[in-house]
Amino acid sequence: MATTVIETTPPHLKPFVPSPVPATVQTYGSSIWGWITTTDHKKIGTLYLFTALFFFLIGGIEAEIIRAQLGGPNRHLVSAETYNQIFTMHGTTMIFLAIMPLSAAFFNFVIPLQIGARDVAFPRLNAFSYWIYLLGGLFISIPILFGHAPNAGWFGYAPLTTKAYSPGVNVDFWVVGLQILGISSLAAGFNFITTIINLRSPGMSLMRMPVFTWMAFIVQFMIVLAFPVITVALFFLLMDRFFGTQFYEVASGGDPLLWQHLFWIFGHPEVYILVLPAFGLVSEVVPTFSKKPLFGYPVMVYSGILIGFLGFGVWAHHMFAVGMGPIADSVFGVTTMLIAIPTGVKIFNWIGTIAQGQFKATSASLFAVGLVCLFTIGGISGVMHSSPPADLQQTDSYFIVAHFHYVLFGGSIMGIFAGIYFYFPKMFGRIMDEKLGKAHFWLTFVAMNLTFFPMHFSGMLGMPRRIYTYDAGQGWDAFNQTSTWGAYLLFVASLIFMYNFFKSLKSGRPAGPNPWGAGTLEWTIPSPPPPYNFAALPNVTSRYPLWEGKQADIDSARINQQGGKSAEELGIVLPYNTVKPALSALFLVLMFSGLIVGHWLIFAGAAAMVLALYAWLTSPLEPEHH
Amino acid sequence: MSTATVSHHYSSTGLDNRKIAIWAFIGSECMLFVSLISTYLIYKDRSVVGPYPHTPWTDPSTGHVYHAILNIPVTSASTFILLMSSLAMVLALSAVENKGKPQRNLGERILGNSKLWLFMTALLGLGFLGCQAYEFTSFVNEGLTIKTNLFGSTFFTLTGFHGAHVTAGVIWILSMLFIDIKRGLGPSDALNVDIMALYWHFVDVVWVAIFTLVYLIR
Amino acid sequence: MIGYNRLRRFAPLGVAAVLALALAACAQSYPNSTFTPHSDLGRSIDFLWNRLMFFGTIVFVLVEGALIYVVIRYRRKSEDVTPPQTHGNVVLEITWTLIPAAILAFIAVPTVRTIFETQAPAPANSLVINVYGHQWWWEFEYPEYKFTTANEIYIPKGRTVDLVLHSKDVIHSFWVPQLAGKRDAIPNHTNHIWFTPDSNMATTVWNGFCTEYCGDSHGEMHFRVITVTPEQFASWVTRQQAPGFFGPPATPPTAAIASAGAATPATTPAAGTKTDSAAAAAPPAAPVTPAYGPTASPALLASYVLPHSEVPEYAIPHTPLPAEIKFDDNLTGDPAAGEKLFVGAGTCNACHSVTGNPLAVGTIGPNLTHVGSRITIAGGMYLNDKTHLSRWIKNARIMKSGVLMPTLGKGQYDPQTKATMPAGLSDQQIADLVAYLQALK
Secondary structure, three states, X not given: OOOOOOOOOOHHHOOOOOOOOXXXXXXXXXXHHHHHOOOOHHHHHHHHHHHHHHHHHHHHHHHHXXXXXXXXXXXXXXXXXXXXXXXXXXXXXXXXXXXXXXXXXXXXXXXXXXXXXXXXXXXXXXXXXXXXXXXXXXXXXXXXXXXXXXXXXXXXXXOOOOOOOOOOOHHHHHHHHHHHHHHHHHHHHHHHHHHHHHOOOOOXXXXXXXXXXXXXXXXXXXXXXXXXXXXXXXXXXXXXXXXXXXXXOHHHOOXXXXXXXXXXXXXXXXXXXXXXXXXXXXXXXHHHHHOOOOOXXXXXXXXXXXXXXXXXXXXXXXXXXXXXXXXXXXXXXXXXXXXXXHHHHHHHHHHHHHOOOOEOOOHHHHHHHHHHHHHHHHHHHHXXXXXXXXXXXXXXXXHHHHHHHHHHHHHHHHHHHHHHHHHHHHXXXXXXXXXXXXXXXXXHHHHHXXXXXXXXXXXXXXXXXXXXXXXXXOOOHXXXXXXXXXXXXXXXXXXXXXXXXXHHXXXXXXXXXXXOOOOOHHHHOOOOOOOOOOOOOOOOOOOOHHHHOOHHHHHHHHHHHOOOOOHHHHOOOOOOOOOHHHHHHHHHHHHHXXXXXXXXXXXXXXXXXXXXXXXXXXXXXXXXOO | OOOOOOOOOOOOOXXXXXXXXXXXXXXHHHHXXXXXXXXXXXXXXXXXXXXXXXXXXXXXXXXXEEOOOOOHHHHHHHHHHHHHHHHHHHHHHHHHHOOOOOOOOHHHHHHOOXXXXXXXXXXXXXXXXXXXXXXXXXXHHHOOOOOOOHHHHHHHHHHHHHHHHHHHHHHHHHHHHHHHHHHOOOHHXXXXXXXXHHHHHHHHHHHHHHHHHHHHOO | OHHHHHHHHHHHHHHHHXXXXXXXXXXXXXOOOOOOOOEHHHHHHHHHHHHHHHHHHHHHHHHHHHHHHHHHHOEXXXXXXOOOOOOOOHHHHHHHHHHHHHHHHHHHHHHHHHHHHHOOOOOOOOEEEEEEEEOOEEEEEEOOOOEEXXXXXXXXXXXXXXXXXXXXXXXXXXXXXXXXXXXXXXXXXOEEEEEOEOOOOOOEEEEEXXXXXXXXXXXXXXXXXXXXXXXXXXXXXXXXXXXXXXXXXXXOXXXXXXXXXXXXXXXXOOOOOOOOOOOOXXXXXXXXXXXXXXXXXXXXXXXXXXXXXXXXHXXXXXXXXXXXXXXXXXXXXXXHHHHHHHOOOOOHXXXXXXXXXXXXXXXXXXXXXXXXXXXXXXXXXXXXXXHHHHHHHHOHXXXXXXXXXXXXXXXXXXXXXXXXXXXXXXXXHHHHHHHHHHHEO
């Protein structure tokens, strides 16, 4: 039971003293069944975090193999076939099994806390999303252990992915696996849209929401509008491969470009789905450690919305070499240039936030600044691709590989690490070791540049993408060697992080409600939060309740900071734990597996899933109460 | 549906969560059907072999003459049936919302009979599905399968997706009917019926688009 | 503050490291560089690139500079200071929205102009080459001159070449970085890319790559473009139009090519080292008379092909030989016997054609009419010499992943069917075939 000091002066306008810490750190409980049946967004967010970090490691190992193979000319560490599986799985794992779920970890954990809600709108659907992700991730990842991993690239262009040119099960696993994973994201999208629209605490208008929640909000709309398109693209491929339809069959008049258009109409919004959450995290971290509000909040929101819209209008910039014709090339070139504006404006606003502030370099803030620095480089190379004639040299070369690693690693991953250091105390009640965190940052920053900066050069010096080896004497050796060493260092950096993460879980310095002196609602409750989050739903009067709040905010904070009361004592009703979402997810995945295993399994899985869904839908979410 | 009673929880908009969720779902489904319809339109007139939707075709290798596959009169009838099912759904929702109000004459008793209108909605929906089944089997007999050509693949996939949505809707309506029979539906269930109705009307609107773009426009 | 003190200390180190890398890098040659255009299209692209680099560098310096400045200047020195709680500045925000927009206009206008210029139809008297992408080799057909070849094209300097791109299977992409941008070769589509190679450059070889992932051996789907004078081109064309013939003995290879050709699987020979490989290809003995077609005329024999000695080092593949394929390099092949095997036990004519041989009209694999004078074989993957060609014929499926060409050597393991060939060609038969193919100049 913690005693609290009642904060009357906003935390950041006083000398910074870490808030009082409780004697013991609450934990979530270790029963496995408890984790399988949980519907608590905080536990689900924790599950996403651990699972996603695991897949991040897998994707990282795949990257190390790629770099080891490419470290010198004409190497044969792995065969061409193996290499093709590795680079396919590296992209697929990092995008669908690492970055998106890492973002989901934050959506889950942070959004309800930031808007003053007890949980998401549909807690069981939330659990369902996680289990689909875990099972789908295993489904698509396990084949590599048997040498049957997907091997047609993460983008799977037809007709290479049709049965004629990929007769094995590799692409089957890819198509079915992605369909499964799409369901996870879609379900979560409906959940968070409803949550953010409908469960905001009294006084939390849309323009008072923290920017992370705003970015997440925009991302959910992009997900629910973009994922159906790849669902259709994959469905066509699935039908072609399993049931002999003609969608991508060249001999029947099928157009390979249909796949490309459908894929990239999804694929381009997807990359903004990957980076906007990181932007949101940075938008929380930078103001906190600058001790001043985010510079230009409305513009940050509007630019995010604009990116969401324009993101659906630029997709064919991935297709400048396919011969769409001068009009299409020009239109998409111009729209791509346009989208650079709202994206660039955010960079300036972050810099404007630090300006005139009192910037403190912590692990979290260093990673946030790292994103601003590295995403700028990725953004500049992105603008370079936006000119179609110039892109005819750049596309499908290592110049593109450099660009997207700067925006995805230098952008998404750096932002996610910032978020992990920032929210670790809130999630687990302990603070990660700062020394190790800074070592992690500096090694990552240096190694990241060592790995990916040379790729700008090897690309413009003629090195194509997706090649398992290259000849000597082409002028690429030094750059590749540097990249490989950088990648090895990145791996070491990741090990430092993993060590810090797990060590801090056990023995990190205990944190109170607000170790960083931040200003938003999630920092008004204990760390980790009690199951009900807020003892009393807060009344919100400003964007930074703890910094700029009025008396109502301060009163709410005072009530909510105190820990130690159970839900029953407070008269709060919590949802039941239930295994039905996990079971439904399992049967759904089994049903899809039937496409590869045998059609009987489709029916058996479907029947079981319908029963599980029926049981789910007809059972109450929580105990009756009025 | 969940047997939990009407939510008393605080909400920012005054709407129930499920109402917002169904609209988000419908928005997503729009993109799904837009992609399917766009593919159909892109591949229109690009099939290398017939049969074709609106024009006859002679197979050069067998000499067999295939007439235009689509049967506009029959499909117009099934479209009408589906539209009428939406009307029945409106009446069903109204009956549920107004359950308990006095019914003064036969007309009001008929209109207020939620079981009747739920049954009619499901029946008309099944009627539509029956027409689709008849249509598809006759196409297959006439030589158009999902594998035959681009038209077959796009047509059957598009209408198949739609039919699957109708089927899911019919199951949903029958479940609701079952609950109505078992314990009766009243104003407290209006939200659940409203959500179901929204879904059903959406499926109907999608069919109007498909019917226009696939059947009517050449 | 610990964080940025380290930054200050490391910054000079970082700059030094980058400079060192740059210096080391500049010392090398870059045979595939996109920075040195050699055609009109290349120059149009380069113009845009320079403009993009110009603005990109300015933005980079300004933005990163601002970031570094604020992080240092506004670092927290004391916990007692309250910074001004600025929420924004409308004027500033509008300014830094309009400036990028203006910069983009400077990029967009020349971009759109270049798009329309370069995608207009090719000039009327262009040299049309039909390019067919296959998994994993390139087929080239010259409709104006009515011949088909593979792996390499000769184009005349100063004349526009209009490459018409097709694919026979999956999507490929045609890229010669030093000459032009790339364009995809898509089945059911016809794409064009046209450019005019500069007249005033040396006759030389340019590397070409497939740049759209196309399956197992995408990384080994190379080709060569040889830019020659119009006279050399006309002469080369007469050679290509002639049916396959037995020419005089091959000129002895130079040391560079010999050392590359005699590479053992584990090593990559450095450019230009002389080895004492007496095993380097000894020229075959007496010329042989053709079994079909017109007797080769002296004019044809003297027609132009780029001498091996003029092939630059970067255009010579150094792909190491797989260790598992053993071949007796001391065997001498008989071209006449090879010609019989070509349409006989070797079954080569099932997939390959040799113009002038009515029995050899296969179209699945590359046209081999003049394969003897090509720089490379196997889709640009291996040097075209006895050592490589013999092993290619013996077990193409181990030499290159996933290829259609069967494993032909007796007792060889086929990695695709995962079976060992009980019957097949003996080493002597393969040597005969090699002699025949090498004679098809």
